[in-house]
Amino acid sequence: xxxxxxxxxxxxxxxxxxxxxxxxxxxxxxxxxxxxxxxxxxxxxxxxxxxxxxxxxxxxxxxxxxxxxxxxxxxxxxxxxxxxxxxxxxxxxxxxxxxxxxxxxxxxxxxxxxxxxxxxxxxxxxxxxxxxxxxxxxxxxxxxxxxxxxxxxxxxxxxxxxxxxxxxxxxxxxxxxxxxxxxxxxxxxxxxxxxxxxxxxxxxxxxxxxxxxxxxxxxxxxxxxxxxxxxxxxxxxxxxxxxxxxxxxxxxxxxxxxx
Numbered sequence: 001x002x003x004x005x006x007x008x009x010x011x012x013x014x015x016x017x018x019x020x021x022x023x024x025x026x027x028x029x030x031x032x033x034x035x036x037x038x039x040x041x042x043x044x045x046x047x048x049x050x051x052x053x054x055x056x057x058x059x060x061x062x063x064x065x066x067x068x069x070x071x072x073x074x075x076x077x078x079x080x081x082x083x084x085x086x087x088x089x090x091x092x093x094x095x096x097x098x099x100x101x102x103x104x105x106x107x108x109x110x111x112x113x114x115x116x117x118x119x120x121x122x123x124x125x126x127x128x129x130x131x132x133x134x135x136x137x138x139x140x141x142x143x144x145x146x147x148x149x150x151x152x153x154x155x156x157x158x159x160x161x162x163x164x165x166x167x168x169x170x171x172x173x174x175x176x177x178x179x180x181x182x183x184x185x186x187x188x189x190x191x192x193x194x195x196x197x198x199x200x201x202x203x204x205x206x207x208x209x210x211x212x213x214x215x216x217x218x219x220x221x222x223x224x225x226x227x228x229x230x231x232x233x234x235x236x237x238x239x240x241x242x243x244x245x246x247x248x249x250x251x252x253x254x255x256x257x258x259x
Contacts, residue, residue: 026067030070044156052255054124062083072095073098076106083107124149125150135184153200153253161247207246
């Protein structure tokens with residue numbers, strides 16, 4: 001049975017994602033959001049696939065906390081057979097509209113990530129993008145992801161980072177999101193320990209220093225032009241070459257032996 005405080009936590013977020021966010025933006029992002037925004041989102045996904053080291057084509061993938069289907073689309077376009085789950089009925093309705101509008105296939109169903117309604121090892125890969133930090137107990141969700149994953153787990157989440165603490169102090173990053181949840185940033189070593197205990201022999205992670213708001217700043221459009229975008233990309237790679245290991249974005253991939 002769901003704890004009373006956990007139920008209230010979910011109810012606040014369901015209310016926000018069902019009624020208060022901009023449905024059109026959620027359906028289309030990152031489409032039409034500009035070259036810089038699309039580059040940053042794409043870089044996160046590419047980093048995740050690099051650390052996972054599994055070809056997703058033909059594999060069954062469960063995406064938990066899928067929201068309006070941003071990563072669902074990216075996974076499906078790589079040939080995965082994706083099932084997306086979320087606690088928000090309206091978020092799933094937006095994800096279905098995204099699939100219809102942008103021409104990809106995925107299944108969607110309501111499910112609690114901390115108590116997944118699936119048998120053990122029934123998906124090849126279980127993935128999450130910016131979903132665990134919304135939860136009351138990310139550790140329990142990670143255990144559930146590991147339980148239903150046959151071959152691999154992919155986690156793309158905010159990381160615990162000194163630079164993030166500074167950004168929160170300066171008002172540049174949120175400690176509490178608009179949906180009412182405290183941002184539970186992950187410790188890569190803690191996540192790796194949990195997954196190794198669950199039988200994943202290979203765990204690799206990479207951190208990236210990256211910042212963008214949920215809805216892009218208007219000045220992001222300045223980088224749509226080729227020269228400006230080229231300068232940004234060069235600066236991005238340079239900064240991450242020096243500071244990336246302490247970055248605020250975590251990409252972690254885990255596979256079982258022979259996965």
